Amino acid sequence: MRAPLVVASAAVAGFTFGCAVNPVTRRPELAIVSQATELELGTEQARVVAREMGLVADDDLVAYVRQLGERVAASSPRRDVAYAFHVVDVPRPNAFAVPGHVYVTRGLLALMNDEDELAVVLAHEVGHIAARHAVRRLSRALPAGLLTGVVSGVTGIASPVLGSLFEAGGAFATEALMAPYGREQEREADRIGQEIVARAGFDPAALVRVLTSLARYDALADAGERRPGFLDSHPSTPERVRVAAARAFHLGPVTMPASPASADAFLARLDGLVVGSGAARGVFDGTTFLHPVLGFHMRFPPEWKTENTRGWLAAGSPDGRVGVVLTKAAASDDPMDGVRAFEKGLRRPIGGTVARETIGRLPAVRIAAGAEAGGRRFAIELHWIALDGRIFQVTGIAPAGLEAEARPRLRAIAETFGRLGAEERTRIREQRLRLAASKRGESMATFVRRTGTPWEPELVAVVNGLDIGAPIPATRRLKIARSEVYGRADGVDDGSANAEARQCSERIGW
Ligand SMILES: [Zn+2]
CATH class of the missing domain: 3.10.350 (Membrane-bound Lytic Murein Transglycosylase D; Chain A)
Structure with a gap:
């Protein structure tokens, strides 16, 4: 919840009506956010993206994307902003921008077949920034849309109890960033993007290939996987492809190719890129969750549903009444520091009985407590376990009516936590x-x-x-x-x- 509120309050702070000249259209426009505030917002949103989505750490690949982006940005109609380029750790092909920052997902890189294609995607996003689309979207969304949308989303999905246990807010902030722009804005970004790459010496017809690949990928992808993205916009993809092809023809042949690099050399840069969900945030091996980076395992009942999201692992009984959430609580070797961090977040003592324990030969603390939310009472089983300088918190929750049978069960699940073995x-x-x-x-x-x-x-x-x-x-x-x-x-x-x-x-x- 922290993240969207920061974004929203920064926007409100700069809520000044003024007349500015749009860097692309050169026409005066009613800008609700000043340029300084726009870039401040961009910096704030970039922090949220890095924290909630994660950035790919492959130095060579990231440096390459940055270099290519800078060559593209040098031909942008808007030069008063510094453009930063990033690869986000997201498997689905997508690209998006916040003021001053352009993002491509690792899934999008895997779909690219030459440098021209990547250049035109980066240029399209530079086009959104150049034309200040994010600002216009923000202006449209504020104050009613963005503010109340985020707040009601959070309170609607997470009950007050669960809301205090894990930060669901970030997901909403990043969803909003990845949401498509309006029809005219996409048309404009396509046009600016193609003009930029043509000026920079890349092939503007590459946009046709990119849009086609994305549409084919989307058609293959599981329907349930679909979320707002690069393509989920009006105008429709066939229309964008048609317009892009005509414009590429009109822009004419590129006389000075920007890159003599072959498609083979481009593909070699992608060698080794993680595709699909990846294992760095943990994987399920049957009912056992294995986390290679944090070095732990944990087992769940076979019939339970599980979800591994950046920042927390959640599991619930088939009827959804009993659940467990695993989070990182503190950096320490003393599990009591996990208790303190949790109480600090609650702004009051948890209550209940505190017991020192050993789980998987690791020092742990257990508290059996109760909570009330929305007029309902819950039994809460809390465990804090210390492993290699980190305290992990296992929160078990069940309706008070199921307390007697649920507590031992929740405790047994928490006790499956342990250090990851070499064989695992x-x-x-x-x-x-x-x-x-x-x-x-x-x-x-x-x-x-x-x-x-x-x-x-x-x-x-x-x-x-x-x-x-x-x-x-x-x-x-x-x-x-x-x-x-x-x-x-x-x-x-x-x-x-x-x-x-x-x-x-x-x-x-x-
Ligand atoms: Zn776009």
Whole structure:
């Protein structure tokens, strides 16, 4: 909840009506937010994005995206802002911008087939910033939309009890950032983006390929996975493709190509990129949750539903009445510091009985307490467990009526927490993007079988911008996914994953 409120209050602080000249249209417009406030908001939102979505830490790849973005931004019609470029740790292909910051997801990178395509996506987002679309969206949304939307969303979804236990707010803030702009704004960003890349020496027709790939990917993706994104906007994709193709023709051939780099060189940069959900935030192996970076495991009853989100792991009984939430509580070796941190958040003592315990040979504290929310009473089982300088909090919750049977059950679940073993670590796998050369005359189905990629032929075709029916171009390097042991660049486990995981643990916000 913290995050959206900060964003909202910063916006309110700068709530001044003034007349400014739009850097793209050059026409005066009623700007509700000054440029200083706009960039301040951008900085605030960038912090939320980094915390809630996480940034990809692959230095070479990130440096490359930044360099390419800077070359694109140098041709932006708006030069009074510094543009920063980031890769967010999100598997779904998408791109978005907040004032001063452009984001592409790692899922979008996996879908790109050459530098021109990536350049035009970055330029489209630069176009949104150049035309101050975020400001216009903010102006439209404030004060009624953004403020009450966020607040009612939080209070509606999380009960007062659960609301104080885990910060659900960030998700709402980032959803809002990724929501599509209006029809005219998307048209404008497409136009500015194509003009920018043409000026910078890239191929403006690449937008046609990007929009087509995104539409094909969306059509393949599970319907339940769909959320507002790059494509979920009016005008429709076919219209955007048609307009983009016509404009690319009108902009004419690029006489000075910006990059002599081949598509092969571009693809080589993507080698090793994590695709799909990744394992850095933990994975389920059956009913056991394994976290390679924080180094713990925890088991849940087989019939329970589970959800692993950045910042917390939640599990609930099939009827949804009994639940457990696992969060990080404090940086310390003393589990009592977890109790103190929790009470500080509550602004009052928890009450109940405090017992020192040992869970999985780790020091722990348990408190059996009660809570009241919305006129209903709940039994709360709280455990704080210390592992490698971190205190983890396991919060069990059940209606007061189920207290007698639920308490022992919640305690038993908390007691499955333990240090991740070496053997368990080797069972943690994730998918990475790799390149594999096709053979002459090979069909997509044969290629998929030969390489053993877990991707379906249709997905391999979409990701590589190929027609599923047509023969694969001979000896072309194609993007595929491979399932590999977590933490090893070559996917082979030699036991060094431990050290590597520890090294990057501070970069992961789980
Ligand atoms: Zn857009």
